[in-house]
Amino acid sequence: MRFLGNLIWILCGGLLSALGWWIVGLLWCCTVVGIPFGKQFFKIARVALLPFGAKAVRVHY
Known part of the structure; x- marks a missing residue:
């Protein structure tokens, strides 16, 4: 499903x-x-290219 979502997103x-x-x-x-x-x-570009399947991680300092 991630592949199909990313393909539609790219197109x-x-x-x-x-x-x-x-x-x-x-x-x-x-x-x-x-x-x-x-x-x-550059990190934003990667998420903009393939948003489906990317995970948001909260970093605690």
């Missing part, structure tokens, strides 16, 4: 969304100050 615009996040991540990584933000944008 309906998920690929464009992930590509956009990836490009923004690259732009932010051009500066030293932006690298932490860029790394997070």
